[in-house]
Amino acid sequence: MQRYHPFLVVLHWLIALMILVALAAGGVVLANMPPDSPDKVKGLGGHMVFGMAIGVLLILRLVTRTRSTHPPHATTGTPLLDRLGRWTHWGFYVLIAGMVATGLASALGAGLFPIVYGGTAETLPPELSDLRQRAAHGVIASLLVALIALHVVAAVYHQFILKDGLLRRMWFGRRSA
Numbered sequence: 001m002q003r004y005h006p007f008l009v010v011l012h013w014l015i016a017l018m019i020l021v022a023l024a025a026g027g028v029v030l031a032n033m034p035p036d037s038p039d040k041v042k043g044l045g046g047h048m049v050f051g052m053a054i055g056v057l058l059i060l061r062l063v064t065r066t067r068s069t070h071p072p073h074a075t076t077g078t079p080l081l082d083r084l085g086r087w088t089h090w091g092f093y094v095l096i097a098g099m100v101a102t103g104l105a106s107a108l109g110a111g112l113f114p115i116v117y118g119g120t121a122e123t124l125p126p127e128l129s130d131l132r133q134r135a136a137h138g139v140i141a142s143l144l145v146a147l148i149a150l151h152v153v154a155a156v157y158h159q160f161i162l163k164d165g166l167l168r169r170m171w172f173g174r175r176s177a
């Protein structure tokens with residue numbers, strides 16, 4: 001089997017795109033808005049729905065991955081790098097699930113659902129910034145950015161240095177050699 005199941009391919013690129021948007025919206029836009037801005041409440045409404053959708057797609061991908069055949073782990077010829085590659089893939093599941101869980105915990109901890117979706121207040125409660133789960137959401141976001149950078153470097157290394165056509169596995173086409 002030389003390629004991933006097409007549904008896994010769709011989910012891979014869709015989740016990748018959605019994570020980049022969520023990281024930019026959270027880390028660049030929301031984080032730089034003053035907490036008393038009404039625009040922040042609206043922005044957070046979008047961010048929370050988007051983040052929860054990522055969580056649903058992640059579960060769907062995990063279930064499809066365990067139920068479909070997929071290519072063997074890519075090799076580099078260096079056992080340590082191969083092990084790092086396998087950890088990176090599971091690391092993504094852990095960190096993305098961690099983002100969704102800490103995001104949800106922040107929203108629940110600060111009572112954001114009625115504010116954001118029920119219009120019960122115009123600004124965010126100040127205690128949001130003191131929550132431990134809110135701090136964890138920021139730390140995991142930084143780890144996720146680092147893992148994405150590592151993943152991209154590895155893909156470029158396979159594609160252009162090893163020239164093993166790795167990216168083809170995560171695209172559409174005939175699945176067997």
Ligand code: HEM
Pocket residue numbers: 019022023024025026027028030031044047048049050051052054096099100101102103104105106107112128129134137138139141
């Ligand atoms: C993979 C999914 C997600 C990603 C990549 C993501 C990304 C981010 C980032 C980068 C920040 C800013 C962190 C910082 O600068 O410290 C942030 C803030 C936040 N996110 Fe998420 N997030 C995700 C899911 C969620 C979910 C599911 C919720 C809630 C249902 C949520 C609620 C929040 C809240 C409440 C903040 C704080 C806003 C603030 O204090 O300014 N996030 N998110």
